[in-house]
Amino acid sequence: MNDLREEPARRKSPARATVRLGRPPKEMEGEVEERILDAAHKVFLERGFEGSSIDEIAVAARSGKPTIYARIGDKRALFTAVVMRDVVGRxxxxxxxxxxxxxxxxxxxxxxxxxxxxxxxxxxxxxxxxxxxxxxxxxxxxxxxxxxxxxxxxxxxxxxxxxxxxxxxxxxxxxxxxxxxxxxxxxxxxxxxxxxxxxxxxxxxxxxxxxxxxxxxxxxxxxxxxxxxxxx
The missing domain is CATH 1.10.357 (Tetracycline Repressor; domain 2)
Known part of the structure; x- marks a missing residue:
């Protein structure tokens, strides 16, 4: 009779935390855009238009550049949005x-x-x-x-x-x-x-x-x- 070798039980890998990718919930979309515009407002006032960059604004907003481009646009569109919100909207x-x-x-x-x-x-x-x-x-x-x-x-x-x-x-x-x-x-x-x-x-x-x-x-x-x- 052949020796039977018992296979060791497979260990279950620890459950991974669920990570949500993609767009945030609808109720948070406005908050994201406000954060981007607030950061752009601050950077534009400190650096001027020419001295500002999307990279710097992204860091200040705690947001990725793709998010800024997708939601608002390039630096020109961002500047327009800031002016219209803070000068006209207020x-x-x-x-x-x-x-x-x-x-x-x-x-x-x-x-x-x-x-x-x-x-x-x-x-x-x-x-x-x-x-x-x-x-x-x-x-x-x-x-x-x-x-x-x-x-x-x-x-x-x-x-x-x-x-x-x-x-x-x-x-x-x-x-x-x-x-x-x-x-x-x-x-x-x-x-x-x-x-x-x-x-x-x-x-x-x-x-x-x-x-x-x-x-x-x-x-x-x-x-x-x-x-x-x-x-x-």
């Missing part, structure tokens, strides 16, 4: 406490000061300057930013003016009629907000300019209201 998010206390002039002054302080925030201005510096390289960005910023800022101003008009006798003026209030809102922005914004783009120290905001607004708001009351 306009629609502007909020200010709409206190009903005080006269219409006092309420407009409070809103305008809050709007200018928000606009002149240093990082926001730095990105605007960077976009302007690259206008020859990306003329389409300047055009797109300008159109969208004008549209969104007008919508924000219409909302504030319309709400004020409902609680004040000024709402009976032709300038605040539904068919004219968008033009009135644009005039308010051009008269009160735009001059300080243009100065902010040229001023190196925005903090110094911020000290002039209150005096600027208090001088412009009465002029705006006088024009509205006299058919302007």
């Amino acid at each position: 306009i629609a998010q502007f909020k200010s406490d709409m206190s009903i206390d005080g006269t219409i002039e006092e309420r407009l002054v409070r809103v305008a000061i809050a709007m200018l302080q928000w606009t002149l925030e240093s990082e926001r201005m730095a990105l605007l300057r960077l976009a302007i510096a690259e206008v020859n390289r990306f003329p389409e960005i300047a055009s797109q930013v300008s159109r969208n910023a004008q549209k969104l800022s007008t919508e924000v101003a219409v909302g504030f003016l319309g709400e004020m008009a409902q609680t004040d006798e000024i709402g009976r003026l032709p300038a605040f009629a539904p068919e004219r209030i968008a033009v009135t809102a644009r005039a308010f922005l051009d008269l009160v907000v735009m001059p300080m914004l243009m100065r902010g783009l040229a001023e190196q120290k925005v903090d110094v300019l911020s000290e002039e905001v209150t005096a600027h607004v208090k001088g412009r708001v009465p002029f705006f209201l006088a024009a509205c009351r006299h058919g302007g």
Whole structure:
């Protein structure tokens, strides 16, 4: 009888941790893109467009280059996305406490000061300057930013003016009629907000300019209201 050799039992290999490859769950996709744009925003401000690289942005975002190319595109597309999100997209998010206390002039002054302080925030201005510096390289960005910023800022101003008009006798003026209030809102922005914004783009120290905001607004708001009351 032949000797029977018992085969040693095979050891089971330890279970391997499951690794998910490919795209993240849908609920995380927005988070990934926000992380990429946040990193690109930081790198572009520190290095400028020419001095930045997708490699550096990928490291800062803790993301792979293929992910950036697949989700947003090359450096040009990434720069466009950052500018549009942080310069234009944030306009629609502007909020200010709409206190009903005080006269219409006092309420407009409070809103305008809050709007200018928000606009002149240093990082926001730095990105605007960077976009302007690259206008020859990306003329389409300047055009797109300008159109969208004008549209969104007008919508924000219409909302504030319309709400004020409902609680004040000024709402009976032709300038605040539904068919004219968008033009009135644009005039308010051009008269009160735009001059300080243009100065902010040229001023190196925005903090110094911020000290002039209150005096600027208090001088412009009465002029705006006088024009509205006299058919302007």
